[in-house]
Amino acid sequence: MSDSGPSVVIGAGPTAAAAAKALLAAGQRVLVLDTGLSLEPEREAARRRMAATTPENWQPSDISLTRFTAAGTSVRGYKRLFGSDLTFRDDGVLELSVDPGVGARPSYALGGLSNVWGSGLLRYTDRDLGGWPIAASELDDGYRAVLDFVPYAGEQDEFAERYPLMRAPDGPLIRTQAGEAVLSRLRRHRPALAAAGYHFGASRLAVRVGHPAPANGCVYCGHCLDGCPYGHIYSAAQTIEELRGEGLIEYRSGLHVDRVSEADDGVLVEATALADGAPVSIRSPRAFLGAGVISTTIILQRSGLLPARAEIADSQALYLPFAWIGRTGETGREPGHTLAQTSIVLDDPAVCANPIHITLYTYNDGLSERAREARPRLSSLLGPALDSITRHLVVGICFFHSDDSDHVATSWEKDSDSVRLEPVPNAATAATVRRFQRALLRSLGPIGLIPLAPLSEIAPPGGGYHYGASIPMSESPVFGQCDTLGRPSATRRIHVVDGSCFPSVPGGAITFSAMANSHRIATTAAREDPR
Amino acid sequence: MIGVTGANGYVGGRIIAHLRASGIDAVALVRRPPGNDALARRYELGEPLERSLLDGIETVVHAAYDASAQGRDVHARNVTGSLPLLEGLRERGGRVLMISSLSAFAGTRSQYGRAKLELERAVLERDGIVLRPGLVFGAGAGGLFGAMVRALSRRALVPVIAGGTQRLFVTHDEHLSELVAALLRGRADAVGPIFAAHEAPTTLRAIAEQIARAGGHRLVVISLPAALVSLGLRSAEIAGIPLPFRSDSLRSLSHPIGLDQVSSLARSAIAFPALAPELWLS
Numbered sequence: 001m002s003d004s005g006p007s008v009v010i011g012a013g014p015t016a017a018a019a020a021k022a023l024l025a026a027g028q029r030v031l032v033l034d035t036g037l038s039l040e041p042e043r044e045a046a047r048r049r050m051a052a053t054t055p056e057n058w059q060p061s062d063i064s065l066t067r068f069t070a071a072g073t074s075v076r077g078y079k080r081l082f083g084s085d086l087t088f089r090d091d092g093v094l095e096l097s098v099d100p101g102v103g104a105r106p107s108y109a110l111g112g113l114s115n116v117w118g119s120g121l122l123r124y125t126d127r128d129l130g131g132w133p134i135a136a137s138e139l140d141d142g143y144r145a146v147l148d149f150v151p152y153a154g155e156q157d158e159f160a161e162r163y164p165l166m167r168a169p170d171g172p173l174i175r176t177q178a179g180e181a182v183l184s185r186l187r188r189h190r191p192a193l194a195a196a197g198y199h200f201g202a203s204r205l206a207v208r209v210g211h212p213a214p215a216n217g218c219v220y221c222g223h224c225l226d227g228c229p230y231g232h233i234y235s236a237a238q239t240i241e242e243l244r245g246e247g248l249i250e251y252r253s254g255l256h257v258d259r260v261s262e263a264d265d266g267v268l269v270e271a272t273a274l275a276d277g278a279p280v281s282i283r284s285p286r287a288f289l290g291a292g293v294i295s296t297t298i299i300l301q302r303s304g305l306l307p308a309r310a311e312i313a314d315s316q317a318l319y320l321p322f323a324w325i326g327r328t329g330e331t332g333r334e335p336g337h338t339l340a341q342t343s344i345v346l347d348d349p350a351v352c353a354n355p356i357h358i359t360l361y362t363y364n365d366g367l368s369e370r371a372r373e374a375r376p377r378l379s380s381l382l383g384p385a386l387d388s389i390t391r392h393l394v395v396g397i398c399f400f401h402s403d404d405s406d407h408v409a410t411s412w413e414k415d416s417d418s419v420r421l422e423p424v425p426n427a428a429t430a431a432t433v434r435r436f437q438r439a440l441l442r443s444l445g446p447i448g449l450i451p452l453a454p455l456s457e458i459a460p461p462g463g464g465y466h467y468g469a470s471i472p473m474s475e476s477p478v479f480g481q482c483d484t485l486g487r488p489s490a491t492r493r494i495h496v497v498d499g500s501c502f503p504s505v506p507g508g509a510i511t512f513s514a515m516a517n518s519h520r521i522a523t524t525a526a527r528e529d530p531r
Numbered sequence: 532m533i534g535v536t537g538a539n540g541y542v543g544g545r546i547i548a549h550l551r552a553s554g555i556d557a558v559a560l561v562r563r564p565p566g567n568d569a570l571a572r573r574y575e576l577g578e579p580l581e582r583s584l585l586d587g588i589e590t591v592v593h594a595a596y597d598a599s600a601q602g603r604d605v606h607a608r609n610v611t612g613s614l615p616l617l618e619g620l621r622e623r624g625g626r627v628l629m630i631s632s633l634s635a636f637a638g639t640r641s642q643y644g645r646a647k648l649e650l651e652r653a654v655l656e657r658d659g660i661v662l663r664p665g666l667v668f669g670a671g672a673g674g675l676f677g678a679m680v681r682a683l684s685r686r687a688l689v690p691v692i693a694g695g696t697q698r699l700f701v702t703h704d705e706h707l708s709e710l711v712a713a714l715l716r717g718r719a720d721a722v723g724p725i726f727a728a729h730e731a732p733t734t735l736r737a738i739a740e741q742i743a744r745a746g747g748h749r750l751v752v753i754s755l756p757a758a759l760v761s762l763g764l765r766s767a768e769i770a771g772i773p774l775p776f777r778s779d780s781l782r783s784l785s786h787p788i789g790l791d792q793v794s795s796l797a798r799s800a801i802a803f804p805a806l807a808p809e810l811w812l813s
């Protein structure tokens with residue numbers, strides 16, 4: 001096996017893109033292996049037509065084709081991209097059964113889960129990394145490197161004291177009037193909230209904010225949650241396409257990677273071709289597994305590098321509506337972005353041993369539609385008043401540390417070569433959620449942001465798509481763990497670079513840190529065998 | 532030479548002072564020029580242009596706006612009333628750099644915004660440049676910001692409308708003047724109005740809080756419903772009582788420019804700073 005061959009990156013999601021960038025920066029050649037499903041041609045055509053003009057000129061037929069239906073947005077549904085199920089579509093290679101109590105799904109799309117991510121760019125701190133063999137500062141270079149190729153909307157505010165910005169943001173993504181009203185009221189009550197363990201600030205998002213819009217940045221069309229027709233919300237697909245377009249990487253799609261194995265002189269990657277089911281073998285001096293946590297975990301199990309039953313730690317999501325007693329502007333009608341407007345972190349050991357992250361969505365044009373769908377009779381009774389009510393709703397998506405969440409078990413059955421995902425309940429979850437909601441009511445209720453606990457819904461494990469830690473990093477890894485460079489015990493040339501190698505999953509944005517960690521691993525690994 | 536209308540006002544005054552300080556010859560085009568000042572000429576909105584007014588002037592910074600006009604007069608004074616100047620300049624191959632406002636936008640509900648928007652069109656049709664500042668602030672400011680500073684120096688109790696959380700962009704006067712000077716030097720071709728404010732908006736309430744804090748006291752806010760304030764202002768205007776704040780300004784504040792329009796505006800090379808005490812405390 002030749003040492004001069006390209007390093008293989010498995011997957012084309014955010015961590016794969018970060019690894020590819022790091023390897024290229026180190027002067028290595030890169031081969032990306034991807035299943036690479038893409039958008040249906042009619043939806044891609046509609047997206048292109050929309051991107052070619054300004055929102056007021058969009059055709060109604062294109063809008064309805066690319067907007068997701070009410071059903072697509074429920075807790076148990078899957079987020080859609082331009083109306084498509086692309087992100088979670090099965091590639092038909094692996095026999096995978098998912099228990100109804102599990103929300104996690106693998107993604108076989110080019111760009112992976114970053115096709116539908118919340119685009120949050122809040123970094124981890126040492127407070128988040130209890131029990132990790134690396135310090136948060138070891139991710140610093142990775143964060144900066146990621147922010148070199150990811151757009152960065154944000155503001156210099158008080159949040160930066162706890163969560164350094166890492167670089168100056170490109171500019172602000174301006175909040176809706178309701179979003180501004182909520183954040184300014186939080187700021188007015190900062191001393192009392194800080195004493196109760198609250199930290200908050202403007203969202204930091206991977207969104208392009210150049211001018212003039214829409215050519216160079218966000219035009220506030222409010223289409224964000226359906227996918228940005230202009231591509232101003234970052235997706236790893238953009239990085240992969242760009243590197244491929246510039247001839248910097250070799251990209252092979254249509255492959256479902258089954259197994260990886262290591263010999264003294266390199267790695268053997270075994271895959272199945274989607275087109276004809278034929279086996280494909282690729283040899284490489286080094287392999288970087290960034291296929292997304294579920295796919296990576298299954299590859300490791302089928303490769304004998306993880307036990308046949310493994311556990312994926314979830315950072316569980318709680319969908320919590322708040323009643324907002326304050327200015328709402330023309331929410332749902334005014335131009336605005338529909339991503340998270342404000343981030344809040346509650347760090348109070350009396351409530352939870354780990355910080356809990358809340359992202360507030362104050363602009364949601366679909367709330368009334370969803371209410372009509374869910375409660376048709378009540379909605380028609382309310383008539384036009386329904387809009388006034390939903391305008392006063394702020395939706396919080398709250399993420400708990402994986403220690404305080406249910407998990408997902410992946411069981412690989414060797415004989416049938418099939419995989420099953422099942423929930424692993426955590427007895428402490430419900431009590432933590434109750435304490436958390438009571439704490440919010442005590443602290444935020446009096447300032448007009450009242451948590452509506454009876455309407456809250458906890459996502460099934462995996463349903464918030466913040467999961468990992470199936471092969472946790474350790475200083476001295478044993479079977480089922482990996483070293484600080486993501487290498488499963490007893491391997492030297494296979495690196496797990498996605499969230500699978502996290503020792504735990506802190507609450508809050510996961511993708512940014514997973515990318516930074518992937519960049520760190522690939523950069524360090526490339527130094528080991530300079531070419 | 533550069534002519535500056537509205538040079539006796541706050542923004543026009545700042546601009547002309549800056550131009551002169553940076554070595555650009557500038558003549559004030561004002562209603563009542565001092566008799567012995569060679570660098571001031573008589574100009575009034577709505578009046579025919581005196582033949583000699585534009586002698587030696589290649590560009591006019593048009594910052595004049597007659598806020599005393601009401602009803603139909605708003606358009607007659609400020610839009611139609613500016614056309615002789617625009618035409619006079621075009622005939623001579625000159626150009627206008629108009630100080631417009633972020634209150635001017637498609638769909639605005641204020642007369643001020645509509646008048647500025649129509650004038651913008653007239654300026655752009657004649658190959659002029661249009662700047663859209665937000666609420667202008669600076670040391671010794673006039674306008675709404677100056678009124679707020681003066682009011683908050685006396686008492687820390689301010690009435691705000693509907694919580695005072697309406698979105699508002701701010702523009703530092705010195706930076707605006709710098710931008711004007713840069714554009715006059717560069718003769719840049721603008722394709723549309725240029726956004727001339729700090730990128731991140733603030734609110735009237737946040738501004739009031741900052742002013743109060745800088746003055747060392749805690750702000751006490753009384754929030755009044757917009758409808759009530761509008762009624763009060765309208766009554767005062769009908770009764771002929773002069774107030775520093777007009778019902779039309781309330782309409783501008785309550786219905787600010789949409790983010791889609793803000794993001795679509797052209798940007799200049801100058802980055803405008805956020806409101807900070809050192810920028811208004813002299």
